[in-house]
Amino acid sequence: MTKHDIVIIGAGPAGLAAAVAAYEAGVKDILLLERDCEAGGILNQCIHNGFGLHRFGEELSGPEYAGKYIDMLKSTDVKLQLGTTVLNIENKIVSAVSEANGFEQFEAKAIILAMGCRERNRGPISVPGDRGKGVFTAGAAQRYLNIEGYLVGKKIVILGSGDIGLIMARRMTLEGAKVLAVSEIMPFTNGLSRNVAQCLEDFDIPLYLSHTVTKVIGKDSLEGIEISKVDENMKPIKGTEKYFECDTLLLSVGLVPENELTRQAGIDLDLRTRGASVGEDMQTSEEGVFACGNVLHVHDLVDYVSAESERAGRSAAKYVLGTAAAEKDGLNVNVGLNLGYTVPQRINRVNVEKGVDIFFRVRKKIRVGEIRVESNGEKIASFKREFLAPAEMEKITVPKVLLDKANGSITVSAIDLEEEAK
Amino acid sequence: MKEMICIVCPRGCHLTIDETTLEAKGNTCPRGEEYAKNEITSPMRTITGSVGISGGIHSRLAVRTNRAVPKSKMFEIMxxxxxxxxxxxxxxxxxxxxxxxxxxxxxxxSRDM
Structure with a gap:
């Protein structure tokens, strides 16, 4: 067993940013474990542009964004070990396996969880019909196309309007496939508005809102897809069926943080985010174990993953160097009206210098809204926001002076001002 | 008036533009105004894709245009x-x-390989 100050699990955007930040904060003995054959994570297959505007002030492709962090990592003494899959974390001991070294254990003073997320597939959403070949998650099709060079089909139907599905609609169209329909069960899209504009509208790809796949047809290979309109309870309406002859169904139906290791380690999870419950320093319920990036909650923008992970890296460094403040004066963050979740789930006010960022998603579209922060029924802060949507993560920064008015816990809610006016 | 979603950055501002005077509203930065004007006169896009590569760890190399090109040239560039x-x-x-x-x-x- 070898010993390290910090062991980081996953060298995607979260792990890379955490490693660089922890190193810059003064911890030199850092081990970064990655199961793939290269660092960069999912960014390597996200060859479209739009990354880095916040972080680097320029619009980059996914591989370029990853490349910049890989270059930063190379300028440090952080040890990157590729081809290594972590099996288990217990009492700050990380067990892993690799082709090169077989079974290994690493003892860490601090651990940063940066395993990212995984695509939801056909199972959990129960798509009815035959089970022939031709059904892929959008990300799997993206990997085949962008890394390996295979176009998985010619006539495509996409279920779900998450960003990866929208990006793949454009990508496959540009590569010569015909995207016949994007079907979304919700009455609104789950992707960024800009992706609806530049990926669907640019190519006249029809978007069917409040529609879902009701039949997959084709015993050996996919032959066609039937979609139907759904009612307000998301039940398919008889007589609204539409049939598309196609060879491929892509699923873009959400991402789920990959927390098997976290769960096994006995770390508290938040049922809303499906990630660990963390403080403003990104520390989980287990002292010295931090989490950041999509393993914590699914982000829309990698720029926010980097910022969050840098915070986790700095916090882990403080913990190792013994300069972290003991947890006291804690506030729980409660999820109020119209909110899906918050990160962090608790705030240690001792650590707050000027203010604390609270990230959240709303549960419904709000055109003109107010984000309200209350403690014991009293309003302590309020933020005006326009065009709030479940697909877009939002952030408020609560200044320390206002936070000091809170007692025990705070509740964050999103008020629909137009509805309130009625 | 034409309504559009700005695609310059992930913020996705809701823009409206007068098609004759080319006066834009709803943008939160100057790039949004420029985008709206271009969308009416000559829409531009950055094209991303891949080319074949020999001797690398993968078979495709991610590439992109270094700036936006006319939208009408997309398939020609592909x-x-x-x-x-x-x-x-x-x-x-x-x-x-x-x-x-x-x-x-x-x-x-787009990357080293």
Whole structure:
């Protein structure tokens, strides 16, 4: 067993940013474990542009964004070990396996969880019909196309309007496939508005809102897809069926943080985010174990993953160097009206210098809204926001002076001002 | 008046533009105004794709145009990418195709390989 100050699990955007930040904060003995054959994570297959505007002030492709962090990592003494899959974390001991070294254990003073997320597939959403070949998650099709060079089909139907599905609609169209329909069960899209504009509208790809796949047809290979309109309870309406002859169904139906290791380690999870419950320093319920990036909650923008992970890296460094403040004066963050979740789930006010960022998603579209922060029924802060949507993560920064008015816990809610006016 | 979603950055501002005076509203930065004007007069897009690569760890190399090109040239540029094959090693930012399809833009490598 070898010993390290910090062991980081996953060298995607979260792990890379955490490693660089922890190193810059003064911890030199850092081990970064990655199961793939290269660092960069999912960014390597996200060859479209739009990354880095916040972080680097320029619009980059996914591989370029990853490349910049890989270059930063190379300028440090952080040890990157590729081809290594972590099996288990217990009492700050990380067990892993690799082709090169077989079974290994690493003892860490601090651990940063940066395993990212995984695509939801056909199972959990129960798509009815035959089970022939031709059904892929959008990300799997993206990997085949962008890394390996295979176009998985010619006539495509996409279920779900998450960003990866929208990006793949454009990508496959540009590569010569015909995207016949994007079907979304919700009455609104789950992707960024800009992706609806530049990926669907640019190519006249029809978007069917409040529609879902009701039949997959084709015993050996996919032959066609039937979609139907759904009612307000998301039940398919008889007589609204539409049939598309196609060879491929892509699923873009959400991402789920990959927390098997976290769960096994006995770390508290938040049922809303499906990630660990963390403080403003990104520390989980287990002292010295931090989490950041999509393993914590699914982000829309990698720029926010980097910022969050840098915070986790700095916090882990403080913990190792013994300069972290003991947890006291804690506030729980409660999820109020119209909110899906918050990160962090608790705030240690001792650590707050000027203010604390609270990230959240709303549960419904709000055109003109107010984000309200209350403690014991009293309003302590309020933020005006326009065009709030479940697909877009939002952030408020609560200044320390206002936070000091809170007692025990705070509740964050999103008020629909137009509805309130009625 | 035409309504559109700005695609310049992930913020996705809701813009309206007067098609005759080209006066834009709803943008939160100057790039949004420029985007709205271009969308009416000559829409531009950055094209991303891949080219074949030999001697690398993968079989495709991610590439992009180094700036936005006319939207009408998208498929022509894709054909140029299909016809292109490179040899590793390649550095991020290396020019893969100069002045692609006469647009004045270069196709550059998105990564090292």
């Amino acid at each position: 054909a140029a990418l299909h016809a292109c094959r490179v040899q590793a090693p390649v550095k991020r930012g290396d020019v893969i195709i100069e002045n692609v399809c006469g647009t004045g833009a270069n196709v550059i490598a």
